[in-house]
Amino acid sequence: MKLTDRYFSRYFFYKLFKHKVLLIVSLVANILALPMMAIITSSSVEGIYNILANLTEEAPLSFETRTALENLAGSAENAFVICIFVFAALTIISLAAPTVVMSYNSKRSDSDMYLSLPISTKGRFLADSLAGFVIAVLPLAINFLGGFIFIQKAAGISSEHYELFNTLITSDIGHICVCNAYDTFFFAATTGIITVTAVYFTSLFFTCCTGRRAESIIYSLATPLVALLTINNLVTLILNTTRGITSWPELENIPAHMPVFGTLFAGMGRFTKARTVSSEMVPEVLAFPVSVIISAIIICLLLLFAAYICTKKRKAENTGKPFAIELIYKVVMTLLVVCFVGLLVVSFRNNQSGLAVSILILFAIYMALQLFHYKSIKKIPMHLLHLVLTSAIAFGGFTLIGLSEGFGYGNYIPNIDAVQSVTVGESYTGFINRDGLIYTDKENIEMVSQLHKKCVDDNIETGHQFRITYKLKNGTVVSRSYIDAISVHVDLGKEIGNTLLSSPATIDQIFGGEISGVESSFVLKEDLTASGLSEEGTKELMEAIKLDSNAKNLTNGKVIGAAELFWSNEESFNNFMIDVTENCKNILSVLKNKENYVYARYNHFYASSEKAAEPDSICMFIENLTVDNSSTDKNFYIRNKDKENDKIKALFELMEFSSYMLSQPYHVAINASPISMYVSEENADEAERLIKEIEAEREKNGDKPDFTDCLLFG
């Protein structure tokens, strides 16, 4: 502050004193609001009570505490209604405070009174902004602390409990975890403070650029809503039109970072959700991104700066006019048109009905606002021209975004050198409930990038089957999801996919962690062995796979068999299928070790009958024969003794393995068990002929193997 602004503090305190009634109302409303909010949030969020109750071993809850909590829960619904009104009052105060404190911007007589005072424009602006802030926002902060004390006393929670429930700020995940009554209160208070503060600064800005209170209040409410809708339309459009993108967290989170309404709606949404989820999910749902708070602070500071610029630019003679800075009005009206056009484009993409009505509504609202502003019909042609031009430009912009798929962002493949790690999604790897495989080495990242490039080049549709997520060195995350990428592009996909999945980096991840409930099955075409492995055998197989992976044997040589492994770890139940090539010496060594055969020990597998448990029993069956798109329920059983049958040998020669759960471009003619084997479309007729001939021979010999001969797997 310059020395010449010797009246700054006098002016500031004078304004506070002058508006003491508003300050008192604000304080009272706050005193009512925050403890109320604390009661509601802490008692109505399901799970808080449980969290408290479950901690009895470390810090037993007294009977009084439990009773207090139950009483709070009982009164929550009533308090909720009151809180809505109080919160509305707080919002109105923060909306009105700038217009009241800076009355000289809307009242000519006050303009003469205050603008002639010996205080600089900057000093006056800062003093008034601060006075308004003190009136509208500071009581919130005071009551924030008061609310803590209140809830502690009201809930009868001791300081020992508080230590247990202390707010957890985890910088790693960038979230404030709300996991107890205090944190829930903190969450509610933060949402409230952000909303009220953002309302205040929005109103401050519009008070400084308008010349009437009505306009200041109307545009303070309408503009953030219009801006939010515009961004929301853009986000929806980009998500709908950009190939490969089913979710774009950074983009989808933008509205939540747009106070007033974006933050408020996001906060309310989280709070509402928290009331319906299970208790253990509450902290996760109520996790409040720190970036929302930072974004709100930045936006408020920008609004403050913009308000100051408007104050410097505005002329006193414009007091009483709708807008003192006419440019702002034009920007707001343009934004309104862009918002409506965005809505039209988005709704047009989804459903054409109601388009004419939407256009009419746009026209009516636009013209009404223009007439209200100018109070003249002479400028109607000018308004129409502005409407048409703005609409055309906005429509062009939205269409361009749609057609260019987010200005080419959908086709963006990060430079390999910029990638820190890449994650390949679960459908690709065939895992259930896993986040996917993570690669950090350049070689594997490059392979994933090649798969991604193939998807982009061939315009693969957006889906959920194949997900690639890059984490770049600069912290950015790029995520793409495609439908059936590998099946459509087997030429490239299978080769790279197999190489990728048989790499040591993949195998180490797949078999990582504590494993249990291990079992596996396998098929070797060379001697028509089909059987299962016990837990011990499967663990040996895992080690063998690792060894062959390191030796790069998994993708070298002719495929002569396949194995599928099942196990559980701390996260989920998993399965993994792998091709066995003639070079996989370690794997073959395990698979050919008859001591491991499950039918010899069948402690994890079971036989459907005593007969099936005999070594010479049925080892395989072919099910669901599907030829020429017609399916039968017939099963075809193959026993160990059938291995010498030339036709069965020929049939097996026709069958191919489907490793790694990759969707194969085969015409599924025959699906074999215990692991998946397929016959390609070109060999389907031959396979069917062979099966029919074998069946005919069996019929002739009175040999009818059935289910009771079958050893069941898993």
Added chain:
Amino acid sequence: MIKIQNVTKKFGAQNALDNLTLEIEKGCAYGLLGSNGAGKSTLLRLLSGIYIQDSGSITIDDIPVYDNPALKEKIFFVSDDTAQFTGMTLLQMKDFVKTFYKTYNEEVFNSLWEILKLPLDKKLSDFSKGMRRQAVVICGLSACTEYLLLDEAFDGLDPAMRYAVKQMLIDAIIDRGVTVIISSHNLKEIEEFCDTVGLIHEGKVIFSRELDSVKGNIHKVQTSFPEEVSKEDFADSDNIEILSLKSSGSVTALVVKGSTEDIEKAMEGKNARFCDIIPLSLEEIFIYEMKGAGYNYEID
């Protein structure tokens, strides 16, 4: 000294002040005259730093006024808007002035309040228009600033109060050397206590002179000529300008700009039978000057 140089102020497309230049001496009582919409209030708001000029400069003692708190401490502006301060009581208003003007003098306030006896605890919104004026004027005078700008200060005052306020202003000028700039439509008041007057029309200065000089330079003449004369007949007369000429029977009434000597000489030159030179009131001067400036105003 107040210097206003080539100041232009526009409201939209309309020129409120058009390249206006004016100088006002320190310690004078300056009467600002002009028709409605001439730009008087705009000029006062520019001088008090409320408005900013579009071009030109406004300085007091060579220091720019706008956004200059140090200089604005020396200026108190009484607006023509009677809604000013209406939310306050006289006491609150006094505190307001006391807060922002370090030159505020409680004794001055008390002495002025003793004269006017306005209610102290009543809101100004409950005052009559005249009482509101009195309240603002005594606060303005109590601020004891070097410059007091009064926009239509006598408006709404009854004759007794008008006299009282006028006396207060005169005392302030004499006792403290305050520079008072007052705009008013009541030319009689201006004439009674202003030593300098300026006439503004359509944003331009028609004249700005000491009142004696203004009044000594324009006269009403009653005379009779042997033959009918018109304005054009005086075109060859030196140093005079006929502002108006009307004949009724043998008597001709003229309003003439020029010294009495020059007027008498000109009348003799036209064989006037007699020549009565009568001084004009400020109001009459205002009307004739305005007419001369093209103000569409006919008088008999």
